[in-house]
Amino acid sequence: MRIAQPAHRWFAGLLLSAASALALAQAAKPHVVVLATGGTIAGAGASTLNSVTYVAAKVPVEKLLAGLPELASVARLTGEQVFQTASESFNNEHLLTLARRVSALTKQADVDGIVITHGTDTLEETAYFLNLVVHSAKPIVVVGSMRPGTALSADGALNLYNAVSVAASQDAAGKGVLVTMNDEIQSGRDVAKSINIKTEAFKSQWGPLGMVVEGRNYWFRAPVKRHTVHSEFDIDAIETLPAVDIVYGYGNMNTTGIEAYGKAGVKALIHAGTGNGSVAAQAVDALKALRAQGVQIVRSSRVPDGFVLRNAEQPDDKYDWVVAHDLRPQKARILAMVALTKARDSKELQRIFWEY
Template sequence: MSFFSRVRHVATAGVAALAFISISAVAQTKPNVVILATGGTIAGAGANSTNSATYSAAKVPVDKLISGIPELSQVANVRGEQVFQIASESLTNNDLMTLGKRVSALVKQSDVDGIVITHGSDTLEETAYFLHLVIKTDKPIVVVGSMRPSTAMSADGMLNLYNAVQVAGSKDARGRGVLVTMNDDINTARDVSKTINIHTNAFNSQWGPLGMVVEGKNYWFRQLDKRFGKNSEFNIDNIESLPQVNIVYGHQDGDALAAKAFGQGGAKAIIHAGTGNGSVAKHVVPTLQELRSQGVVIIRSARVPAGFVLRNAEQPDDKYDWVVAHDLNPQKARILAIVALTKTKDTAELQRIFWQY
């Protein structure tokens, strides 16, 4: 090899080495985000592109979800795990425990900066709130779903997942608890609920979103004044099982059959989804009083989508030794109850927990 050829060879090798170092440095500066897949619409598929509401959920595995959005590599170093492949209405307490334990293990790893959980929209708010209560970390945890399968025209899953990864890898999302990113909004798991079953703007909070994510940038508008994450008294690592808690729905001409059946079936608490301000029909009250005397905790919630239940309004909660759910809807009240009951059965303590969380 001539002198000039050797010079060109060394120069070319040097450029290649610098390029490799540059690429490696970029990879190291990007956050490491783990995507835990559980199924749902975001992993669903329809018969054709016009099927936006008729489809099969939980069909697409996590590796295909990730490979279908190459832009993810621009915002984070992403890897995926398939925890479940389930439509979310079929998730159980045991599934919540399995998912929670895995999330808790991952957030302890120094090479994990944030976690995204893909989830069916039907019970997404319940899983998100459970994790919000029991995972002791400041690292961002984002639960995300979609309202349309990936095969549909104008599918929302790709952008929702991209935004979720962006938020999970963001330093400014730390310490905000578990978040839900849908339709560009960033909501807290504590407040958000699914409010419509067709449109893509399905997830909302009566108190408003924490912020928005637009074109890869987060915009924050408020903080959450409740306990969660590192400030929570609950820790998934110390929980071995979750108690049975059931919901009874209040309506005209209702009866106490469901409450009696749940009590006989082993319920440790019953959430009464009452009308208005958590009202309970006069012919149902005696059954709930009897169940309370047997040790079943009675928690008054409301079926209305906004507002909150006032203690000792509509019902004498102090006299009956009942608990009120405040602004938590029935399904969120159930989640807090299954967590709180792992620590206490005292109604005064339970009421404190419902005020603080």
């Protein structure tokens, strides 16, 4: 004789089965770790009309993720607050600490992708640094926003959703460190902040790698410069970064800055020149003198697009200088710092600038 189960037991069993199915479904999703560092994406303004005037780095990562419940349908998320800072103050120690944490996470079998929330002022520099020193094919995505989450038409929520979506995607693996802003998927090497008051602020002269639309990736090109798993540099072998600074070139420039950086003990000086990395006549001897002291001189350009040609404008072979290729001054500084942890002469440094 069959005894009917009480209704409450049947209902409890149904709930338990549903909860188990939900837990299994969530566990099957890719595990993405969100490392928060502050910036506008974690900022807040006094009113919804404050899209430019606000305080950056206020919202903690758990609140940032809780405000976007749609992420649960994309990935299983873990959030970590690595820093809470505005990115204009992101220094070398921040870079090293963040890269070491990213590297450690990529070695965990249960981590499928990583997202770094970051202020936009130096986002491109951090993305390029990670692109050079983290040895992993797992998707690593850096994301920010141009407006705080409190503003009308805030862009951070969709940018973050897209970043998690890309980091959770198998087709994003092996493409180097990526930046997702304004629906575009950009190479961390190529992208640069090109305007400070529009949401489409991040551009590359070579174009985006692809787009992410409603959680789906559309790819159009792939990076060809060395990065991540193909890099000869490894954050696990880098203890400190050498001093590298930038001097800005202009027609009436004097040599005060060049000489001051030499006295400060820089290991390399990036010259942000006009046009094709041109150097004002009155600055040439000061740079030559600095090179004679052992400081590496790297000619870059303050022009947003294009690239610097070797032995054009200046006799680089004769002066033993290096050209930055298509890297803007701020990224040339990042590569020079990383390169000088291994490179010992200008020829080796120039090879690295060609390859990375």
